[in-house]
Amino acid sequence: MAVNPALLLLTDSRLPAGGHAHSGGTEQAIATGTVHDLASLAAFLRGRLHTSGHVAAALAAAACALGEESSRTGACAQPWPEALGASRAEALGTSPTRSEALGALWILLDAEADARTASPAQRAASRTQGRLLLRVARRLWPSPTLDDLTAGPDLRCPGALDDLALAVPNPHHPIALGAAAHAAGASPEDAALAAAYHAITGPATAAVRLLGLDPVAVHGLLADLTPDLATTASDATPYSRPWAELPARSAPALDLLAERHAGAKVRLFVS
Amino acid sequence: MGANHDDHHHAPAHHGRALRLGVGGPVGSGKTALVAALCRTLGGSLRLGVVTNDIYTTEDADFLRRAGVLDQERILAVETGCCPHTAIRDDIAANLDAVETLEDRFGPLDLVIVESGGDNLTATFSRGLADRQIFVLDVSGGDKVPRKGGPGVTSADLLVINKIDLAPLVDADLDVMARDAAAVRGDRPVLFTSIRQDPSASAVAAWVSEQALSWPHEPVSAA
Numbered sequence: 001m002a003v004n005p006a007l008l009l010l011t012d013s014r015l016p017a018g019g020h021a022h023s024g025g026t027e028q029a030i031a032t033g034t035v036h037d038l039a040s041l042a043a044f045l046r047g048r049l050h051t052s053g054h055v056a057a058a059l060a061a062a063a064c065a066l067g068e069e070s071s072r073t074g075a076c077a078q079p080w081p082e083a084l085g086a087s088r089a090e091a092l093g094t095s096p097t098r099s100e101a102l103g104a105l106w107i108l109l110d111a112e113a114d115a116r117t118a119s120p121a122q123r124a125a126s127r128t129q130g131r132l133l134l135r136v137a138r139r140l141w142p143s144p145t146l147d148d149l150t151a152g153p154d155l156r157c158p159g160a161l162d163d164l165a166l167a168v169p170n171p172h173h174p175i176a177l178g179a180a181a182h183a184a185g186a187s188p189e190d191a192a193l194a195a196a197y198h199a200i201t202g203p204a205t206a207a208v209r210l211l212g213l214d215p216v217a218v219h220g221l222l223a224d225l226t227p228d229l230a231t232t233a234s235d236a237t238p239y240s241r242p243w244a245e246l247p248a249r250s251a252p253a254l255d256l257l258a259e260r261h262a263g264a265k266v267r268l269f270v271s
Numbered sequence: 272m273g274a275n276h277d278d279h280h281h282a283p284a285h286h287g288r289a290l291r292l293g294v295g296g297p298v299g300s301g302k303t304a305l306v307a308a309l310c311r312t313l314g315g316s317l318r319l320g321v322v323t324n325d326i327y328t329t330e331d332a333d334f335l336r337r338a339g340v341l342d343q344e345r346i347l348a349v350e351t352g353c354c355p356h357t358a359i360r361d362d363i364a365a366n367l368d369a370v371e372t373l374e375d376r377f378g379p380l381d382l383v384i385v386e387s388g389g390d391n392l393t394a395t396f397s398r399g400l401a402d403r404q405i406f407v408l409d410v411s412g413g414d415k416v417p418r419k420g421g422p423g424v425t426s427a428d429l430l431v432i433n434k435i436d437l438a439p440l441v442d443a444d445l446d447v448m449a450r451d452a453a454a455v456r457g458d459r460p461v462l463f464t465s466i467r468q469d470p471s472a473s474a475v476a477a478w479v480s481e482q483a484l485s486w487p488h489e490p491v492s493a494a
């Protein structure tokens with residue numbers, strides 16, 4: 001299948017969404033000596049991809065799938081009860097409208113991301129990147145139907161990015177990435193691939209800058225990881241609601257690095 | 272426009288959004304000193320916010336907070352991940368976010384100043400971030416710098432050449448600097464300052480004030 005061109009834009013480090021200022025724990029791993037050469041960087045990136053990268057990929061795929069579902073269904077003001085589990089629907093009253101139901105679902109999915117992000121510093125970094133990405137994505141792929149009064153009533157609904165922004169103004173990065181991928185016309189598996197790629201490319205670039213490693217050698221590490229990127233993306237797609245089944249691989253070392261970084265007096269990267 | 276100045280000073284107009292002013296220039300040229308001076312001089316007449324882009328620490332933000340020239344919460348620091356110029360030109364997301372946070376919390380504001388991390392002569396602000404920009408050089412970098420040009424020197428809305436108190440010590444010829452700057456800048460203004468000797472930076476503050484007061488704004492709704 002041909003690559004979705006929008007995916008290239010979403011994963012490009014030149015996407016102006018603030019990603020360049022985050023090292024994903026690399027700066028602190030270098031400060032503590034854990035990462036100090038090519039081999040230790042290779043281990044760090046592999047570990048990152050298979051833990052937080054794997055989780056981010058699954059969350060991004062779920063967010064993209066929720067975006068797809070929201071685009072398929074119903075007019076804005078119509079009841080949309082079947083989308084919700086019984087207990088959620090009850091909390092919203094007997095027949096929530098489409099926007100109420102979707103708002104609740106975005107909040108729920110974002111909470112799943114929160115539950116899988118133990119470090120408060122990492123939560124903050126993820127939400128900052130999510131907010132900036134959401135803002136950029138809403139300008140790049142504005143909802144086509146929001147202001148289009150010629151559209152039928154079924155189409156006059158906010159797009160997935162608007163639904164998300166209304167419900168969760170500071171979403172976790174993988175959630176924003178998944179919603180953006182949907183808005184750009186990409187599939188959940190594309191979204192997962194973008195999230196997995198994001199999990200290793202920013203950290204790799206940070207190591208080039210901080211350690212002065214040969215940039216081609218570091219790109220060689222990324223090239224070696226491409227088969228793992230593909231399996232991470234395909235493993236990430238089978239999860240549907242209830243999202244409690246989403247993977248929760250943890251990386252305590254990354255949590256500790258994130259916390260340490262937040263308290264560091266001297267640092268170049270936000271995270 | 273001059274006649275309106277005083278009125279505005281007493282009752283700053285309600286702008287659609289604040290004027291965003293970028294302050295850039297090489298390391299140590301006096302950007303933070305200038306931002307502090309502008310806050311000191313304009314703080315009484317304009318509603319201000321400041322965003323700093325420190326490279327390693329929150330040194331500049333801390334300096335401004337300590338200087339007491341502005342309410343501490345109105346100063347936000349942005350980290351730029353090794354690339355100060357990226358954060359003001361290619362990927363302005365974090366800076367825009369900080370500017371909008373200030374406007375949300377304290378708005379309406381008249382002026383938000385964004386100080387770039389010290390960088391090289393090619394670093395300029397994106398028009399998506401800054402409506403006006405000042406490029407700050409200092410005489411101790413050598414009187415050849417304006418001649419060398421570069422986008423900061425040639426295209427900034429205002430070029431400030433600071434630390435003229437040091438000119439005799441470093442053998443800098445201010446006339447040469449003025450002539451070379453005029454040659455590459457055409458009509459765009461150049462001001463010579465010593466923030467050490469004039470801590471209010473009065474000439475620069477007057478220019479900034481004029482920019483802020485003539486910034487197009489939405490009419491104040493009838494109230």
Ligand SMILES: Nc1nc2c(ncn2[C@@H]2O[C@H](COP(=O)(O)OP(=O)(O)OP(=O)(O)O)[C@@H](O)[C@H]2O)c(=O)[nH]1
Nearest residue numbers: 297298299300301302303304389433434465466467
């Ligand atoms: N002699 C003299 N020193 C000055 C003048 N203006 C600033 N300085 C000093 O120059 C040094 C650097 O000033 P800053 O305002 O921190 O410079 P900066 O451009 O913000 O520096 P970075 O943010 O690190 O790039 C400080 O020690 C200031 O006190 C001046 O007009 N004359």
Ligand SMILES: [Mg+2]
Nearest residue numbers: 302303331386
């Ligand atoms: Mg400074």
